[in-house]
Amino acid sequence: MRPIDLNLIRTFVTLYESGSVTLAAHKLNVTQPSVSYSLSRLRELFDDPLFSRTRDGMAPTFCATQLYASFRHALTQIEHTIGDHQHFDPRHSQRRFRLALTDLGETTLLPVILQRIQTLAPYVELEVVPLEIEKINAWFDNKSVDAVVCSRDIMTPSLGKRVILEERYVCLLNAQHPRIEKTLDMNTFTHEHHIVVSPSSGHGLAEDVLKKHDISRKVSVVVPHFSALPRILENSELLTILPEQIARIFTREAALQICELPFDVPNVEVALYWPRHADDSSAQEWFRQTLIEAIAPEHDTQGPSGEI
Known part of the structure; x- marks a missing residue:
């Protein structure tokens, strides 16, 4: 089999993600005919049209969709390997970082994370992956995720850890609940009906x-997902348990009230996790430090490797 020009792979991935020859050419800093020529070579190589022109842009074929997952992963690995051996300049880097968050994290943490990254590194891309607790170790092993933020304690020696904030749990319910006003006793708690967020959320x-x-x-x-809660609670008499920070956000979005739980739940530590094999990467170090500065700037008195 003939060797494949890696530039073709980059062109394919960029075209797939942008859905436009014009945008792909701009991102790659090449001419549109150059992108079209690369696409012709790819079509010949895989004996498939790969993309078809539609009113909404370049639509991928089934073959292209299958190829994209493998090509994106391979390209990311190559970029990371090169980046790990170069000085990382966030002001000019176009690197893509992948961060795993719960939907709660997307609501409460992602806005400040994006603001920080866009201020320091305007060309860096951030891809957010829905958190699946059972997949974390595999993600780090195959380098498909750069960092994870969650409240579950992950006891794995190969991972670095840094606690970035503490949360406490409360009960959230309809502000006009017919049987509950401001306080919640154990008898009421156990007899009312509840909505529960799956433990896989972290x-x-x-x-x-x-x-x-x-x-x-x-x-x-x-x-x-936590995102389903506000409208369900507002239109029902259900109760739910969730962290206070997101509960307060939900009370601004819907007619809900917060009650203290009738039993003690320890404060939960939300931590940043990353693979230790990335400790010597300047890009990874920058990404971790940026996350810490965005989420918990008042606690940033040590480097990202400060806690194990």
């Missing part, structure tokens, strides 16, 4: 406390 400490103390309640529905 927030399960309150659920662990309930099991430990054998506190049972009536669960009516389980949802995978």
Whole structure:
């Protein structure tokens, strides 16, 4: 098989992500005919049209969609390897970082993270990956994710860890709940119906406390994301447990109220995790430090490797 020009792979990935020959040429700093010529070579190589012109841009074929996942991963690996052996200049870098967050993290943390990155590194790309706790070690092993922010304690020696903030859990419910006003006792808590966010979201400490103390309640529905809660709670008499920071955001979006839980739940530590093999990368170090400065600037008295 003939060797494949890596520039063709970069052109393919850029065209797939931009959906436009014009935009791809601009991002690659080449002419449009150059992109079209590369696309012709790729079509010949894979014996597939790969993209078709539509009113909304260049639509990928099934073959192109299959190729993209492998090509994007390979290209990211190459870029990371090169970047790890070069001085990282955030002002000019076009590197893409991948960060795993819960939907709660997307709501509360992502805005300040983006603001910080765009201020320091206007050309850097950030891809947010929905957090799946059981996949974290595999993600780091294959270098498909650069960092994770979550509240679950991940006990893996190969990972670096830095606690970046603390949260506490509260109960959130309809502001006009017919049986609850400002306080919530244990009897009411256990007899009311609840909506629960799946433990795979990364927030399960309150659920662990309930099991430990054998506190049972009536669960009516389980949802995978926190973002579903405001409208459901506003239009029902359900209760839910969630971190206070997101609860306060939800009270500004819907007619909801916060009540203290009728049992003790320890404060939860939200931590940044990263693979230790990335400790010697200037790009990775910059990314971790930027996340810390964005999320918890008042606590940034040590480097990102300050806690193990």
